[in-house]
Amino acid sequence: xxxxxxVIFASAEPVSREILARVIGEDRSIDLLIDDLREExxxxxxxxxxxxxxxxx
Numbered sequence: 001x002x003x004x005x006x007v008i009f010a011s012a013e014p015v016s017r018e019i020l021a022r023v024i025g026e027d028r029s030i031d032l033l034i035d036d037l038r039e040e041x042x043x044x045x046x047x048x049x050x051x052x053x054x055x056x057x
Contacts, residue, residue, distance in 0.1 A: 004033050005040075014051055 003023050008015050020030050038048050 004030075005037055008037075008048070 004020055007020065007023050017030055020033075024030065024033060034048060041048065
């Protein structure tokens with residue numbers, strides 16, 4: 001999960017699911033990792049949102 005968080009927060013632009021899949025390996029669930037990260041960020045001033053028109057999380 002820390003790699004996903006690092007990629008998301010280091011990027012100047014929204015990060016696509018395809019990029020996240022390359023970071024974590026295509027056999028792992030991006031949705032579960034994002035859910036865990038959202039929970040971890042709940043008490044911090046950040047919010048992860050999905051941009052459905054681009055398929056970006």
